[in-house]
Amino acid sequence: MQGGSPFDIFWLLIIFFSLWPLFQQKNIEWARLRLIKKIEEKRKSRVITMIHRQERLAFMGFPLMKFITIEDSERILRAIRMTPDDMPIDLIIHTPGGLALAATQIASALTKHKSPVRVIVPHYAMSGGTLIALAADEVIMDPNAVLGPLDPQLGQFPAPSIVKAFKMKKDNLKDETLILADVAEKALNQMKNTIKNILLVKGYKENKAKEIAELLTCGYWTHDYPLTVDVLKEIGINVKTDVPDEVYDLMELYYQPGLTSSVQYIPVPYGEPKKENIPIKKPH
Template sequence: MDFTFSNLIFLAFLVIILQPFLTGRMFALRRAQAISTIQRRRKTRIITMIHRQERRSLFGMNMSNTIGLEDAQSIISAIKATPREIPIDLVLHTPGGLVLAAMQIARAVEAHPAKVTVFVPIYAMSGGTLIALAADEIVMGEFSMLGPIDPQIMGVSAASILAARDAKPIEHVSDLALVLADVSEKATAQVKRGAIEIMTPRLPQDKAEALADTLTAGTWTHDYALTPAEATALGLPVNVGLPQDILDLMKLYPSPVRQSAVEFLPFEPPGRRIS
């Protein structure tokens, strides 16, 4: 078969189209092998929910992921398929997402009879923190982060909307602001009630209520990073020290959005050359 210039152009175009899919498949196989190895070592069921920006579309467009109903359906199915006596390790890396989905996952985590450990390699913010509240143990790295679970209404903290309403005489508050304040009150109460529900099997009622109030009342901005020390001080069952195989697993979830701004060479002890 004779290759013309147009044939070469077509092949190059085909490679460009298929490359994201082939790369994704390769990483999927490596992840499956790594998860299988960790499961055998820890004698647990490994479930991951890793939200990174990934090139998933036909032309390599970037897709930004957050907690959604499909995540909830998949995790609930995985938990229900796990024997009652088998512990679960849930690896979370997420900026948050839909409250409904996060609450569904949290309830499924809380309902599993055996121990459930949540691993937070980097961050589990907002809805991710809500899920972590349902676990028996939260394992974080030295610099891992959790976050507040205060609801956001149209991108604004519900607590801030209520504070703005209360700062003015009622006759000076617009109808729209009153509607948003009403929604904010309901959303805050719902999230607080849900957080108390999933924590009370492990915490006394009064401590669960106090913790839920702190996390939902707008004590901090929504992107505030709760360190392991702060989370422990709040009463969460936090342990610091991620297993190396969990850290290695995270490397198999690359984020090919753009060239990294961070570069470094592997460290070599003195006396050895870096090739």
């Protein structure tokens, strides 16, 4: 029996290094599922995650940026349908936002679930992620986590700014500009009504629901402005900050080791510094 040639060994190495990212990704997915099951058993709930981080394609290793899509809403709606009416839902979200249609579908489905719904935000849930958070009976955030404004975006421009520019200069406008202003006004009204209806279902009084909806959509902040826990409480949104430790552990499993990180630290918690017992010399 003849031994393998160097050329054969070369091809075996090519196959191994090509498949290794796939094995690595599957191992991370299994670890995530085990931890999700642990959280479910502890909290007696259905745990659903929507984590949008930069991921690597399993085969070639190219990074992809993710956001809320129709596929996300389809999967979350299916998970909600599979959850008994008497079982709470814990939705862990980490997202920059995405399609308004998908976020609205998810939020609407959460409001219809008969048991308590808790949305947990360990870091941030901007734009459509904020809309989903408003559909929860409890919004649980890290003390430093943020949500974001909900002003609709038309292309590269925010709808409130389009409407404001139209009111400032009504004369000698092109038909396209008039149409854009009309669409922007419709988008604003639609989002305001969506937010208000969600908050009414969650027990907010009508005046408060209307006030919050107006503030989040009117363009008072830029679209990427971070709304901290303190700001959210100030405008009247019920927020808690007791994020379970297991959620932070789960987020660590979405870290991609193949991507170079600019942040480094010794990954152990530090306690109080120990006091050394230094003998005191008495004067002679």
